[in-house]
Amino acid sequence: MIYIITPCTRPQNLSLMQPTIPNECEWIIVYDKSVENKLTISGAKILDSPYTGHFGNSNRNYALNNLDFKDSDWIYILDDDNIIHPDWYTSVKEVINGDYNMITWGQLNKDDSIRLEPTSSPAPDEIDTACYMVRGKIMKSLRYRLLYEADGIMAKECSCWGNLLMLDQYLCYYNYLHKENENG
Numbered sequence: 001m002i003y004i005i006t007p008c009t010r011p012q013n014l015s016l017m018q019p020t021i022p023n024e025c026e027w028i029i030v031y032d033k034s035v036e037n038k039l040t041i042s043g044a045k046i047l048d049s050p051y052t053g054h055f056g057n058s059n060r061n062y063a064l065n066n067l068d069f070k071d072s073d074w075i076y077i078l079d080d081d082n083i084i085h086p087d088w089y090t091s092v093k094e095v096i097n098g099d100y101n102m103i104t105w106g107q108l109n110k111d112d113s114i115r116l117e118p119t120s121s122p123a124p125d126e127i128d129t130a131c132y133m134v135r136g137k138i139m140k141s142l143r144y145r146l147l148y149e150a151d152g153i154m155a156k157e158c159s160c161w162g163n164l165l166m167l168d169q170y171l172c173y174y175n176y177l178h179k180e181n182e183n184g
Contacts (some may be wrong), residue, residue, distance in 0.1 A: 001072040001176040005063045005168035007056030010080045020084035030059040057144035071137035077129045081178045088171045104132040105171040115174045120166040122159045124152030134158045
C-alpha cells in the first residue's frame with residue numbers, strides 16, 4: 001500500500017488535490033491545529049493533529065506516529081499546495097514490489113520546466129519532499145526535524161538504508177497550487 005500523507009493548513013486546496021489522488025493509494029490528511037474549517041474529504045482518512053507550525057513537519061511526524069502501516073508499505077508526502085503528477089502512479093506501480101527502500105524522481109515547475117533533476121544521492125536543497133517515497137520499515141524509525149530543510153535531511157537519512165531506485169523521470173510538481181492562494 002502507498003500512503004499519501006498531506007499535512008494541511010490550506011483545506012481550500014483539498015478539492016483540487018482529490019481528483020489527482022490514485023484510488024489505489026491511502027490518502028491521509030493531517031489537519032494542523034490552526035485549521036478551523038476542517039473539511040471531510042471522501043476517500044481520505046482525516047487526522048487532527050495537536051501541533052502547528054514547523055513547515056508541516058510536526059504534522060508529518062504526528063501521522064507517522066499514529067498510522068498503522070506495514071514494513072512493506074510506502075510513505076509519500078504530498079504537501080497541501082501540490083497535486084499528484086499524472087504519470088506518477090503509473091510509473092511507481094511498476095517498481096513498488098521490487099526490493100527497494102526508497103524511490104526518487106525529478107521535479108517540475110507548474111509550467112513543466114525542470115526544477116530538480118532526478119537524484120540517487122538525496123541531500124538538502126537537491127530534493128523536495130514530493131520527489132521521493134520510502135518504505136514503512138524505514139519511516140517507523142525516522143522522524144522529520146522541525147526545520148525548513150527537513151525534507152532534504154529526511155531524504156538523505158533514508159538513502160543511507162540502501163536499495164534506492166532513481167527513476168529517470170519527472171513525476172512531481174513544486175507547489176503546483178501555490179499561485180491559487182496568492183492575492184493579486
